[in-house]
Amino acid sequence: MDKRKLKQYEIKLQELRNMILGMVERTEDYGREADRDVSQDPADKASNSYTKELLFSQSTNERNTLRLIDEALERVAEGAYGECTNCGEVILQKRLEAIPWTPHCKNCQELQEKGLLVEKEG
Ligand SMILES: [Zn+2]
Numbered sequence: 001m002d003k004r005k006l007k008q009y010e011i012k013l014q015e016l017r018n019m020i021l022g023m024v025e026r027t028e029d030y031g032r033e034a035d036r037d038v039s040q041d042p043a044d045k046a047s048n049s050y051t052k053e054l055l056f057s058q059s060t061n062e063r064n065t066l067r068l069i070d071e072a073l074e075r076v077a078e079g080a081y082g083e084c085t086n087c088g089e090v091i092l093q094k095r096l097e098a099i100p101w102t103p104h105c106k107n108c109q110e111l112q113e114k115g116l117l118v119e120k121e122g
Helices: 003-036 042-078 093-098 106-113
Strands: none
Touching: 003 042
């Protein structure tokens, strides 16, 4: 991948990272507020725990994406960005434009979704 293109992806990844970090912080603030708001009404309590559950699963997704973004930034630093971490194939630009943090080419992504991909550690 040429240096200018790589730099563009790096900037995009860093912007996304900041954006998600901001979202995670706001979600955590909101969660703490929900904690403080102790209500005696059982209906309120139920909706409160539902909200917390929802916020938690949301922030779990955000944290997963953050991890993938961090890993993508590491690959930028190592000069391995844009190559599938599983099979080493070059990932299509179109795919990187849509999901800049993706570690896999389309084929390997499909394998992973079917549970057929065994990720090598390290
Ligand atoms: Zn692959």
